[in-house]
Amino acid sequence: MTTVARLSFTYRYEPGSETGRPPLLLLHGTGGDENDLISLGHLIAPGSTLLSPRGKVLEGGMPRFFRRLAEGVFDEDDVRRRANELADFVGEAREAYGLAAPIAVGFSNGANIAAATLLLRPEALAGAVLLRAMVPLSQPAATNLHGKPILVLSGAMDPMVPATNAERLVSLYKTAGADVQHRILPAGHELSQADIALAKTWLAQQ
Ligand code: MLT
Numbered sequence: 001m002t003t004v005a006r007l008s009f010t011y012r013y014e015p016g017s018e019t020g021r022p023p024l025l026l027l028h029g030t031g032g033d034e035n036d037l038i039s040l041g042h043l044i045a046p047g048s049t050l051l052s053p054r055g056k057v058l059e060g061g062m063p064r065f066f067r068r069l070a071e072g073v074f075d076e077d078d079v080r081r082r083a084n085e086l087a088d089f090v091g092e093a094r095e096a097y098g099l100a101a102p103i104a105v106g107f108s109n110g111a112n113i114a115a116a117t118l119l120l121r122p123e124a125l126a127g128a129v130l131l132r133a134m135v136p137l138s139q140p141a142a143t144n145l146h147g148k149p150i151l152v153l154s155g156a157m158d159p160m161v162p163a164t165n166a167e168r169l170v171s172l173y174k175t176a177g178a179d180v181q182h183r184i185l186p187a188g189h190e191l192s193q194a195d196i197a198l199a200k201t202w203l204a205q206q
Helices: 038-044 076-097 108-121 163-175 193-204
Strands: 011-014 024-026 050-053 057-059 062-064 069-071 103-107 127-131 150-153 177-183
Touching: 011 038, 011 076, 024 038, 024 069, 038 050, 038 103, 038 193, 050 076, 069 177, 069 193, 076 108, 103 108, 108 127, 108 163, 150 163, 150 193, 163 177
Parallel strands: 024 050, 024 103, 103 127, 127 150, 150 177
Antiparallel strands: 011 050, 057 062
């Protein structure tokens, strides 16, 4: 299916063949678009419905999901605004297509907006696979993620996400009651085969 713009984001929607599986909300990294993670979605969740929006913020022409002031330094007001916008879009898409709450699969900037959405609008997501995520908000309000399944995959050699930052994110989710798994892979910021295998196994259990 091709890109459409009839809801509040430009997005791709691919109906799945396995109706019992949760849909995936695919969230690309900086400079990506709605097409980027479609093949990954098919690989890690064969037969699942895919919903893949394009980030609305442009940084030097590159789409992202929220503004940043520098690498790893986020405009937190914009993070809040954009996470709410994304959660509203999920609601629109659920109504338009009759979908269950999706599991977010986000990479890099896409993982960070998913991380923020979990903290601010947890009802929008059934769970999340966060690939190279960071803490998106310095002072998040307490939230209830009781039993929400979250897989965090970090890279041991990631130059953008310090190990302590990913650990802080995981502990935020644990404190909120989420069912979190965290794996640190022998990888950098880019994805590896191990990310795909682990995400696929984890998604099959949801
Ligand atoms: C972000 O801005 O979300 C992170 O620095 C990752 C990136 O997109 O480069």
